[in-house]
Amino acid sequence: MFLLDNQSANPKKVKQILLFATLTLYSVFSFSQGKEANIWYFGVHAGIDFNAGSPPAVLLNGQTNLSSGPNAGSASISDDNGNLLFYSDGTRIWNRNHIIMQNGDNMGYKSTQGAMLVKDPGNIDLYYFFNHNVQLDFQYSVVDMNLDNGMGGVVPSKKNIRLGSNMTMHLSAVRHSNAEDVWVVAHGLGTNLYYSFLVTADSLHTEPLTSSAGGYFTTTTGYMKISPDGQKIGSAVYNGNADFFDLLDFNDNTGHVSDDFYLSIDPFNAFGVEFSSDNTKMYLTGLGTIFQYDLNAGNPQAIVNTQVSISNVTVGNGALQLGPDGKIYFAIQGYYLGVINNPNEAGIACNFDPQGVFLESGFSSVGLPSFIQSYLKDPEFTASQSCFGLPTQLTINNINGIDSVLWQYTVFPNTYTSTLFSPVFLFPNPGNFQVSLTVYSGNLQKTVIQTVTIHPAPVPELGNDTLFCANETINLILDAGPGAQYSWNNNFPTVNSTFVVTETGLYHVRVTDINGCVGRDTINITRYDAATADLTNLNITSPNCGSSDGAITGIQFSATYPFTVTWFNAAGIEVGTGNDLLNVSAGSYAAEVTYGNNCTQTFGPYSIADNNAPVIASALPEDDDHCYQGMGSIIVTPESGSVTDYQYSFNETDFYPLTGEITGLTANTYNITLKDQFGCISLPVSVEVQNVEGPEIYCHPTHATGADNGMITVDSPNTNLTYRLNFGPVQTTNVFTGLASGSYTVYVTDEFGCETQCEVSIENNPGIPLSAMAGDDKKCL
Numbered sequence: 001m002f003l004l005d006n007q008s009a010n011p012k013k014v015k016q017i018l019l020f021a022t023l024t025l026y027s028v029f030s031f032s033q034g035k036e037a038n039i040w041y042f043g044v045h046a047g048i049d050f051n052a053g054s055p056p057a058v059l060l061n062g063q064t065n066l067s068s069g070p071n072a073g074s075a076s077i078s079d080d081n082g083n084l085l086f087y088s089d090g091t092r093i094w095n096r097n098h099i100i101m102q103n104g105d106n107m108g109y110k111s112t113q114g115a116m117l118v119k120d121p122g123n124i125d126l127y128y129f130f131n132h133n134v135q136l137d138f139q140y141s142v143v144d145m146n147l148d149n150g151m152g153g154v155v156p157s158k159k160n161i162r163l164g165s166n167m168t169m170h171l172s173a174v175r176h177s178n179a180e181d182v183w184v185v186a187h188g189l190g191t192n193l194y195y196s197f198l199v200t201a202d203s204l205h206t207e208p209l210t211s212s213a214g215g216y217f218t219t220t221t222g223y224m225k226i227s228p229d230g231q232k233i234g235s236a237v238y239n240g241n242a243d244f245f246d247l248l249d250f251n252d253n254t255g256h257v258s259d260d261f262y263l264s265i266d267p268f269n270a271f272g273v274e275f276s277s278d279n280t281k282m283y284l285t286g287l288g289t290i291f292q293y294d295l296n297a298g299n300p301q302a303i304v305n306t307q308v309s310i311s312n313v314t315v316g317n318g319a320l321q322l323g324p325d326g327k328i329y330f331a332i333q334g335y336y337l338g339v340i341n342n343p344n345e346a347g348i349a350c351n352f353d354p355q356g357v358f359l360e361s362g363f364s365s366v367g368l369p370s371f372i373q374s375y376l377k378d379p380e381f382t383a384s385q386s387c388f389g390l391p392t393q394l395t396i397n398n399i400n401g402i403d404s405v406l407w408q409y410t411v412f413p414n415t416y417t418s419t420l421f422s423p424v425f426l427f428p429n430p431g432n433f434q435v436s437l438t439v440y441s442g443n444l445q446k447t448v449i450q451t452v453t454i455h456p457a458p459v460p461e462l463g464n465d466t467l468f469c470a471n472e473t474i475n476l477i478l479d480a481g482p483g484a485q486y487s488w489n490n491n492f493p494t495v496n497s498t499f500v501v502t503e504t505g506l507y508h509v510r511v512t513d514i515n516g517c518v519g520r521d522t523i524n525i526t527r528y529d530a531a532t533a534d535l536t537n538l539n540i541t542s543p544n545c546g547s548s549d550g551a552i553t554g555i556q557f558s559a560t561y562p563f564t565v566t567w568f569n570a571a572g573i574e575v576g577t578g579n580d581l582l583n584v585s586a587g588s589y590a591a592e593v594t595y596g597n598n599c600t601q602t603f604g605p606y607s608i609a610d611n612n613a614p615v616i617a618s619a620l621p622e623d624d625d626h627c628y629q630g631m632g633s634i635i636v637t638p639e640s641g642s643v644t645d646y647q648y649s650f651n652e653t654d655f656y657p658l659t660g661e662i663t664g665l666t667a668n669t670y671n672i673t674l675k676d677q678f679g680c681i682s683l684p685v686s687v688e689v690q691n692v693e694g695p696e697i698y699c700h701p702t703h704a705t706g707a708d709n710g711m712i713t714v715d716s717p718n719t720n721l722t723y724r725l726n727f728g729p730v731q732t733t734n735v736f737t738g739l740a741s742g743s744y745t746v747y748v749t750d751e752f753g754c755e756t757q758c759e760v761s762i763e764n765n766p767g768i769p770l771s772a773m774a775g776d777d778k779k780c781l
Contacts, residue, residue, distance in 0.1 A: 035082030035401050035441065036119070037324050037371040041094075042066065042074045042331070046362030051082040053443030054325035055339075058360050063098050064089045066110065070221045070238060070271070071169070072331075072367030073114030073319070077127065080401065082442060085145065086152055087369070090114040090131050093143070095151045102153030107141065108160065109134040111169035112221050112238075113370045118173060118182050122201025130171065130184055133160065136220060138167040138186050138195075140204065163206055164188075164195060168217045170224035170235055175374035177230065177253040179398065182372060185250075185257070187224065187235065192216050194233075196255030211257035214246040215264060223319055226250055227275040227282075228377030232295070233257055234282060236270040238317075243270040245284055247300075263300035265307075271366070274320035274328050276343040277378045281350070283328060283340065288314040290330065290338075294346060310340065310352045321368040322376045325444055327356075331368045335359050379439055383452050387517035388430040392454070395422045396437070406438040409452075430456040458484065458511045458519035465523055469599030470530035474501045476509070476523070483514030501525055528596040531559035533603040543585055545610045546679030552589060552606050553580040563595035570605070570652040570671070570684075586610040586681035587652040588671070610680035614646060615639040616672065619685045624692045625667040627754035632665035632689035638674060646674045652681070667691030694754035695721055699746050706766035710739035712746060714758075720751040740764075 038050040039059070044067050047059030066072035066089055076087040084096045086104075090111050093104035108115075108131040120126035127143040139162050147153030163186075170187040182199040186208075192215060195208040219239035226233045230252030236245050247263040250256075265284070272285035275295075282293045294306040315338060318331035322343070330338030332354065339356025342349065379402070384393035394407065399421060408417040411428055418425070427433060431454060438447040458480040468474040476499040478486060485493040487510040501507060508522040534556035543550035557565050557579055567576040570588045575581065581589055590604035617639040625632035636658060638646055647655035648662065655675050662672075671684040695718040704710035714723060714734040724747040725736045736746070741764035749755045 035080060035324070036078050037076075037375045038082035038442075039076055039078050039084045039087075040074075040321075040369050041076050041087040042368050043072070043359075043365045044363035046359045046364055048337070048357060048359075050324045050444060051442050054323075054327065055357055056323070056325070058358070058362065060361055061098055062087070062362065063094050066365045066367055067363070068333075068365060070112055070366060071110040072365040073110075073112050073169070074367060074369045075115040075117050075129075076369045076371075077117040077119070085127075086117075086143065088115050088117075088129070088131075093129070093154065095148070097151065099151075101143070101151070102148040103156055103159065104143075104154050106160075107154070108132055108139065111171075112367065113169055113171040113223060114367060116171050116173050116184055116370055116372075118184060118199050118372060120201070121180050121182065121199065128184075128199060128204060129154070130173075130186075132167060132169055136165065136167050136189060137162045138164045163197065164208075166190070167195075168220040168222075170217070170220075170222060171370060172224045172226045172233070173370075173372045174226040174228075174230045174250075174252060175372065176255075183226075183230075183252065183255045185224070185226065185233065185255070187217050189217060189220060194257040196257070198255060209255040211255075213248050213257045213259040214262060215244055222270060223272050223274075225273050225275060226373050227279045228277055228322070228373045229279045230374065231279065232261075232275070232282075234273045234275070234284075236273045236284060236286075238269065238271045243286065245270045245273065245286075247282065247303075261300065263303055265304060269317050271317040272320040272330070274322055274343075275373075276328070277322060277326045277376060278344045279377075281343055281346070283310075283320050283343065285315075285317050285320060285330070288316065290315065290320070290340070290352060292347065292350060308347050310348055310350055311338075311354065313354055315354055316366070318364075318366040319368040321370075322373070324376060324441075326376075326378075326446065329357070329368060330354075331364050331366050333363075333365055335363060337364055378448055379437070379446065380448070381435075381437055381450060386453055386455050386515060388427065388454050388456050391424045391426050392452070393422055393424045394435065394437075394452070396439070401441045402439045403442065404440045406440075407435065409433045409435045427452075427454045430454050455513075455515040455517050457517040458513045460509055460511045460519050460521040462507070462509065462521045462523035465525070467526050467528050467596060468501065469528055469596060470601065472599070474525060475499070476501060476507065478509065478511060480511045480513045480519070485512045486510070487512075528560050528599050531557065531563065531593040531595060531599075531601040531603075533557050533591070533593075538606075540606060540608055542609055542611045542613070545612065545676075545681075546585075548583050548585045550584045550586060550608045550610075551580065551582045552584075552608065553582075555579055555591070555603075557591065557593055557603070559593050559595035559601070560599075561595075563593055566592045566594065568592065584608065586613060587673075588684055607683045609683045612678075613680040614641075614674045614676045614682045616674055616682055616685045619672050619687045621687055621689050622661060623663075624690050625665065626692045626750075626752035627694055628666055628691055629753065630664050630666045631752065632667060632691075633661050633663040634665065634670065634672070634687050634689065635661050636672060636674070641676070646676055649673050649675070652684070665689050692752075692754075694756035695748050695750045697746075697748045697756050697758060699758040699760050701760050701762055703763040703765045704739065704741050706764065708738055708740040710741065710762035712736040712739065712744060712760050712762070714746055714748060716748065718750055722749050723747070724749075 041047040041062035047062040048056035050056045093101040095101045111132045115131040118128040125145045129141040142155045142158035145152040168187045168189045173184045184197045186195045194211040197208045198205040221238040222236040224235040233250040234247045245265040249258045249261045270286045284291045289309045289311045297303045297306045328340040328343045336355040337357040338354045341351040380397045433452045435452045478497045487493045488499045504526045511519045537554035539554040541551040567581045588605040588607045593601045618637045622633040622635045643660040646658045648658045649655040669688045673684045674682040698715040700713045702711035744760045747757045
């Protein structure tokens with residue numbers, strides 16, 4: 001067992017603000033999830049029964065006698081059907097016949113919150129009874145309902161077992177996020193420590209999770225509540241002029257209390273605290289009134305700014321307790337309970353009645369029974385899916401205690417209803433639908449309205465069936481928005497919204513958008529037959545020198561009809577249309593066939609030489625280019641005559657005097673034609689000038705050994721090189737010495753001005769001193 005001994009703890013400073021996230025949820029009435037909280041006993045022989053409906057029936061058979069002072073808390077528990085099992089004032093336990101339970105006396109000490117009763121998640125007949133003793137020890141006992149012929153009794157070996165010492169009387173409980181286990185939370189005296197004990201089907205975990213958060217509790221008195229959704233924890237510390245109230249974050253998965261969100265209020269006589277069933281409002285008693293706070297306002301200061309007094313009369317201090325009908329009950333000393341009738345509503349619309357329930361001969365003190373707060377949360381439901389065109393199943397998250405239901409939503413002028421616990425609706429269109437769920441539990445009913453959003457399914461449009469050009473591809477492009485995934489032809493989903501088609505066939509896509517909605521489309525893609533050129537009857541007519549009476553005829557082009565044929569010269573200028581090209585000068589010509597959906601295919605080039613045109617005997621590369629500096633050259637030799645009798649051209653349009661060697665060429669492929677003094681133009685000859693990159697180098701570092709003695713050696717198969725280190729001087733040697741550790745750049749330049757560089761790091765690897773001993777002498781080697 002882990003025993004708590006509370007000492008001082010370091011306070012935690014509050015720095016951050018956490019915004020709330022809420023569901024769109026509205027409530028009219030409420031009932032408990034299950035009926036365990038349907039019967040209350042408190043005060044002096046006072047009691048109420050919610051099994052009869054709302055307002056509750058008054059009970060006069062209670063045995064509690066809590067008449068005065070702040071330590072007037074109690075506890076009650078019923079079974080799942082609302083039948084009383086037992087109740088307590090913190091010192092004694094009475095069974096359902098209002099007789100002290102077997103071994104149910106001397107349980108502890110009266111306290112502000114009395115006791116907390118928790119059903120064992122693993123055994124429907126066992127209950128944990130948490131309370132305090134007079135020494136402010138926090139303790140537990142186990143009640144076994146099988147004892148005393150089913151009336152229940154406290155197990156002798158599990159009675160008043162101490163869990164911790166020096167504790168306040170603050171006590172609350174809520175279900176774990178797994179909806180099965182239960183967190184029971186207590187607080188240390190003189191510290192800011194919260195202790196969260198976990199009750200599971202296996203056992204009570206006696207070593208708690210300890211959290212340091214909020215203010216220091218310097219008194220034992222005041223109420224602590226966890227919100228029904230298990231996300232916030234509020235504590236009122238009643239200490240005369242030093243009162244305060246803390247609102248903090250609670251993690252119903254880990255049991256951790258944190259002041260990432262921390263709201264602190266300094267009211268006088270802070271005592272009772274409670275949350276509305278929809279978790280949007282918080283209520284606090286102090287200064288003779290009840291304050292309401294809107295938890296959806298945002299940061300802590302914004303929430304404080306929403307403070308409003310909901311009572312138009314002065315009321316004393318007392319406990320606040322959420323009831324199974326969704327109303328909050330207020331313990332006013334006297335014969336009435338105050339009632340906040342609509343606690344989910346803002347301001348005075350919450351409708352506080354200081355005389356909401358007349359207790360007849362029963363008398364209310366300042367305490368009310370404590371329950372697991374999860375019993376009192378609003379029911380919620382979820383939608384199985386939210387995509388238009390598919391059936392949507394609505395499921396209640398917890399049906400415990402629900403006898404019957406009524407669902408409905410309206411799309412004017414029609415109203416759709418169902419009495420099934422988990423109905424299936426086919427919503428008529430995409431949009432937001434206000435779905436109403438009314439649940440009935442005994443004589444209580446509750447209506448909640450949640451927004452169910454039905455999203456439109458994505459509609460991928462691949463377009464009409466189409467054809468694409470030979471030797472080309474086609475891109476199928478979609479856009480279903482951020483987060484969408486695309487499965488092309490049943491392949492694994494990907495975020496790539498473009499699919500490249502290279503072959504004919506039937507293509508289909510499955511698109512899943514960010515909401516999980518699915519759309520599909522298909523497209524059949526075929527390819528145009530490639531155009532052809534039949535050269536059987538090709539005839540090239542050479543023009544007379546300098547004239548334009550040349551022709552290319554006899555080619556039979558074929559393509560998907562309709563098609564066109566356009567001729568271009570070497571400069572890319574259009575020079576004719578149709579199958580035959582007429583009236584052209586010497587040169588190279590290509591035919592472009594256009595067909596189908598702007599498909600193009602080029603045939604040629606076909607070259608025409610003038611009659612008696614010069615002939616190029618040879619055209620050879622002389623010099624390579626070096627690192628694309630324009631250092632290449634070509635030697636052209638005509639078949640006859642002197643080179644000076646000719647001009648050359650690379651584009652069959654612009655001609656320049658030929659000297660034999662053409663220089664200043666960058667690496668490329670050149671189509672060379674010659675023109676003689678009569679204007680006759682030769683057939684072209686193709687020559688390639690290649691490029692030579694910079695020198696090939698290998699850099700080798702020699703690391704320093706504790707001094708500036710590093711070295712870099714550069715090896716290369718090239719010759720006539722110069723070397724430079726960083727931006728230092730140029731040298732002809734390939735070694736750099738006297739280098740400190742660091743990073744260096746080596747630049748190596750060849751005789752053509754082409755440069756290659758390498759990055760080298762010199763490390764500092766100091767040598768290891770070795771010693772040789774000779775008598776008393778030592779020498780480093």
